[in-house]
Amino acid sequence: xxxxxxxxxxxxxxxxxxxxxxxxxxxxxxxxxxxxxxxxxxxxxxxxxxxxxxxxxxxxxxxxxxxxxxxxxxxxxxxxxxxxxxxxxxxxxxxxxxxxxxxxxxxxxxxxxxxxxxxxxxxxxxxxxxxxxxxxxxxxxxx
Numbered sequence: 001x002x003x004x005x006x007x008x009x010x011x012x013x014x015x016x017x018x019x020x021x022x023x024x025x026x027x028x029x030x031x032x033x034x035x036x037x038x039x040x041x042x043x044x045x046x047x048x049x050x051x052x053x054x055x056x057x058x059x060x061x062x063x064x065x066x067x068x069x070x071x072x073x074x075x076x077x078x079x080x081x082x083x084x085x086x087x088x089x090x091x092x093x094x095x096x097x098x099x100x101x102x103x104x105x106x107x108x109x110x111x112x113x114x115x116x117x118x119x120x121x122x123x124x125x126x127x128x129x130x131x132x133x134x135x136x137x138x139x140x141x142x143x
Contacts, residue, residue, distance in 0.1 A: 011065065015058045023051050 026047035 012062065015062060019051070019055055019058060022054060026051060 027044075029047075
């Protein structure tokens, strides 16, 4: 961006230098030319008209470059905005998917833990029943 700015400054300086050089060159040529006063005034007027036309041309060129630069800057800004929005959408989607996967994983682990607790509780009840049955058999054998 800084190189582009330096380029614009150099172009501007060149245009100003060209305009000033044209004015000085035309004036010197007219003053030192061996012509009558009427011819000299006519040539000066013609030279001024040409310089004026050239100045307008340079102004138009400068305006075009400015408009082109602004359009390019706007396009670049729009592209960056679009890329940022795309990246944001992708990150949001990725985060959502990871959150969903993590939630499913946690739910699976909780279900597995509950299942093991249920199995342990059932085994405990079976052992308690077996102990009760063994105690009843023992009492029956004592009688």
